Structure formats: C-alpha cells, structure tokens
Amino acid sequence: xxxxxxxxxxxxxxxxxxxxxxxxxxxxxxxxxxxxxxxxxxxxxxxxxxxxxxxxxxxxxxxxxxxxxxxxxxxxxxxxxxxxxxxxxxxxxxxxxxxxxxxxxxxxxxxxxxxxxxxxxxxxxxxxxxxxxxxxxxxxxxxxxxxxxxxxxxxxxxxxxxxxxxxxxxxxxxxxxxxxxxxxxxxxxxxxxxxxxxxxxxxxxxxxxxxxxxxxxxxxxxxxxxxxxxxxxxxxxxxxxxxxxxxxxxxxxxxxxxxxxxxxxxxxxxxxxxxxxxxxxxxxxxxxxxxxxxxxxxxxxxxxxxxxxxxxxxxxxxxxxxxxxxxxxxxxxxxxxxxxxxxxxxxxxxxxxxxxxxxxxxxxxxxxxxxxxxxxxxxxxxxxxxxxxxxxxxxxxxxxxxxxxxxxxxxxxxxxxxxxxxxxxxxx
Numbered sequence: 072x073x074x075x076x077x078x079x080x081x082x083x084x085x086x087x088x089x090x091x092x093x094x095x096x097x098x099x100x101x102x103x104x105x106x107x108x109x110x111x112x113x114x115x116x117x118x119x120x121x122x123x124x125x126x127x128x129x130x131x132x133x134x135x136x137x138x139x140x141x142x143x144x145x146x147x148x149x150x151x152x153x154x155x156x157x158x159x160x161x162x163x164x165x166x167x168x169x170x171x172x173x174x175x176x177x178x179x180x181x182x183x184x185x186x187x188x189x190x191x192x193x194x195x196x197x198x199x200x201x202x203x204x205x206x207x208x209x210x211x212x213x214x215x216x217x218x219x220x221x222x223x224x225x226x227x228x229x230x231x232x233x234x235x236x237x238x239x240x241x242x243x244x245x246x247x248x249x250x251x252x253x254x255x256x257x258x259x260x261x262x263x264x265x266x267x268x269x270x271x272x273x274x275x276x277x278x279x280x281x282x283x284x285x286x287x288x289x290x291x292x293x294x295x296x297x298x299x300x301x302x303x304x305x306x307x308x309x310x311x312x313x314x315x316x317x318x319x320x321x322x323x324x325x326x327x328x329x330x331x332x333x334x335x336x337x338x339x340x341x342x343x344x345x346x347x348x349x350x351x352x353x354x355x356x357x358x359x360x361x362x363x364x365x366x367x368x369x370x371x372x373x374x375x376x377x378x379x380x381x382x383x384x385x386x387x388x389x390x391x392x393x394x395x396x397x398x399x400x401x402x403x404x405x406x407x408x409x410x411x412x413x414x415x416x417x418x419x420x421x422x423x424x425x426x427x428x429x430x431x432x433x434x435x436x437x438x439x440x441x442x443x444x445x446x447x448x449x450x451x452x453x454x455x456x457x458x459x460x461x462x463x464x465x466x467x468x469x470x471x472x473x474x475x476x477x478x479x480x481x482x483x484x485x486x487x488x489x490x491x492x493x494x495x496x497x498x499x
Contacts, residue, residue, distance in 0.1 A: 090227040097231025098344050101238050108242040113402050115249045118330030123256040125333030127204040129317035134208045141166055142219040149223040170212050174205045203260035210267045217274035241266045305444035312452045316471050323464045334401055335411045339418030342387055346379050346426055376430025383426040387419045410468035417472025424479035431486035447485035451478040
C-alpha cells in the first residue's frame with residue numbers, strides 16, 4: 072500500500088506543478104493582451120468614451136456578484152468524498168436562473184432610476200450600453216462556470232488555452248470594429264459579445280450536458296441558495312467593495328477625469344492578476360487537503376499568504392518606481408500625471424496587502440466562515456464609501472488611493488484578528 076500511496080502523491084504533485092505552470096503562462100499571456108489592448112483602447116476611444124466603457128464594465132463586474140459564490144462553493148463541494156453525480160447540472164441550472172432574474176432586475180432598476188431622477192448623470196442613461204453589458208454578463212457568468220468545472224477537475228492546462236485564445240480573439244474583434252465601424256463606447260461590447268457566444272457554444276460541447284428543464288428544480292434551487300447564502304453575501308459585498316469607486320465617481324467628476332481614473336485603476340489592478348495562477352492552483356488542493364486529507368489549515372494558510380505576497384512584491388516595487396513612465400505610455404494627460412501617480416501607487420500598495428490577505432481568505436472560504444468575511448467586507452465597504460463621499464468630488468484621485476489602501480488593510484487586519492483570537496481560545 073505504501074508504494075501505491077507514494078505513486079499517487081507523486082502524481083498529484085506533478086499535476087499541481089503542471090497546473091501552476093499553465094496558470095502562470097496563461098495569466099502572463101492574458102496580462103500581455105490586456106496591457107497592449109488597453110493602450111490601444113485609450114487612443115481609439117479617448118478618455119471620455121473610455122469613461123463610459125469603464126462604468127458599464129464596473130456594472131457588469133458588480134452583476135457578477137450574482138454568481139453568489141456558487142463557483143467557489145462548487146469547487147469545495149466537488150472535492151468532498153460524498154459529492155453528488157449531478158453536481159455540475161444542479162449548480163449550473165441554478166446559476167442560469169439567477170443570472171436571468173438578475174438581468175431582469177437590473178433593467179427594472181435602471182428604468183426606475185431614469186424615471187424618478189431627471190438629474191441622473193448621463194452615463195447612467197445609456198440603455199444600449201446597459202443591454203449590451205447585461206448580455207455579455209449573462210454569457211460570461213455561464214462561461215466562467217464551465218471554466219470553474221475545469222479548475223475543479225484540475226485541468227488548468229486546457230482551461231488556460233481556451234481563456235487565452237478567446238481573450239485574444241475578443242480584443243482583436245473590438246479593434247477591427249473600432250477601425251472599420253465606430254469608436255463609440257458600444258463598440259467594445261459589440262466586439263466581445265459574439266466571440267463570447269462562440270466561446271459559450273464551444274464550452275457547452277466539451278462539458279457535461281445540461282437540460283435546464285430537467286436539471287432545474289425549485290427545491291434544489293432553494294437548497295443551493297441556502298447553502299451558498301452566507302458566502303454569497305460575503306463575496307457579493309467584496310465585489311461591490313472592489314468596484315465601488317467606478318460606480319460612485321462617475322456622478323461626481325467629468326467623464327474625461329473618470330476615464331483617466333478608470334485607466335489608472337485598471338493598470339494597477341493588473342498586478343492583482345499575478346496572484347491568480349497560484350490561487351487557481353492551490354484552491355482545489357487546499358479544499359482537498361482540509362476536507363479529505365485533514366492537513367493543518369494554519370500552516371497551509373501561512374504558506375499561501377507568504378507565496379502570494381512574495382511573488383507579488385517585486386513587480387509591484389518595479390511598478391511604483393516606473394509609475395509615471397507607465398502612465399505616460401497609457402496617454403495619461405500631463406496635468407493629471409502627479410495625481411494619477413499617487414492613485415497608482417495606492418492601488419499597488421493595496422494589491423500587495425491583498426496578496427497577504429488572500430491566503431487567509433481562502434481558508435475562511437473553505438472553512439465556511441461566511442459571517443467573518445461579511446463583517447470584514449461590510450466594514451471595508453462603509454469605510455470606502457465614507458472616503459468617497461467626503462473626498463470624491465474635490466480630490467477623486469486622493470480618495471481612490473486612500474480608499475484602496477484602507478480596504479485592503481481592513482481585510483488583512485480582520486482576517487488576522489479572527490484567527491489569532493481563535494487560536495487563543497483553543498485550550499492548551
């Protein structure tokens with residue numbers, strides 16, 4: 072039995088290494104595509120039009136909170152010894168129903184907002200952009216779940232090949248449309264949507280078949296929602312925290328100034344993607360280690376936090392040193408360069424702090440500490456909201472820098488305080 076166990080252990084380690092390499096390569100290629108495509112978008116769209124695009128990307132990102140943590144919980148459930156055979160179909164049918172209801176609700180909210188407030192910022196009155204963003208959201212949330220299924224099966228090589236290929240095609244489609252049709256904000260979504268639909272079709276052909284009418288049952292729907300409700304709220308508030316600035320500031324500053332702000336934040340958050348390869352590789356491993364292998368979660372948590380922090384440190388230091396050169400490459404206007412650099416540094420510091428927190432967050436999520444995550448994220452949300460309400464109109468770039476650092480610091484401090492207090496409660 073011992074040689075067999077050793078062989079299985081070696082196979083698992085080899086798979087982990089392959090997945091980690093695939094994640095690094097995939098993330099690197101996606102990062103390169105995003106970096107160069109963003110520089111082109113700034114030139115083609117201009118800061119004003121890009122401000123509109125960024126606002127609806129933020130709305131789309133917030134809509135992703137309707138995932139309700141289902142994708143992350145699916146990975147955890149997938150690696151339990153008593154995982155059900157129809158797990159994929161049950162979770163996906165639930166996700167389809169939630170996404171459909173979310174799109175209907177979003178349209179209703181926008182109609183009411185525009186009907187009740189004649190002085191609403193013009194950026195929130197673009198119904199063509201709204202419908203395109205919602206259509207793209209609906210396709211993306213299902214595509215993401217197909218990729219989640221590959222991650223759960225630890226097939227990251229296949230997942231990354233698809234992600235990189237389609238990300239390249241989507242950006243190429245947008246650039247072709249800009250040059251041949253128009254540089255209107257709608258062009259961005261019109262380029263992404265058809266390629267995403269083709270991606271959805273291909274993913275559906277290479278995954279377990281799902282008949283919605285057979286797979287969807289109201290009792291199953293409610294059971295999954297109940298199971299996911301705590302973590303769903305926690306993740307939802309977290310997504311809102313990370314997109315709050317791009318939802319609040321458009322009503323406080325001009326589209327051109329917001330376009331610059333959105334560009335700076337987007338570039339800074341590219342550093343966040345450096346963590347994704349490690350997170351995607353270790354999430355299934357951590358879930359299996361805690362649920363099945365019974366390993367010490369504290370050692371795993373500390374190791375993961377150390378790896379994420381260490382790997383993120385050098386690129387962030389280089390980003391801070393060459394901040395102005397990077398922002399000039401993205402055509403940030405000279406009069407706003409100092410303010411933009413300060414914001415950029417703030418986002419980079421926040422990403423570094425977040426790297427240390429993510430190791431703690433993975434453990435909180437897998438162990439089902441939903442209330443702790445909710446408390447941390449709600450606190451961060453309230454602090455960020457106060458900062459933007461007090462400083463957003465007069466000093467938006469300063470407000471953004473302070474808010475980003477504050478949010479990440481609150482999350483790290485909250486996670487540390489919880490596990491330190493839990494350790495102290497354990498009888499010696």
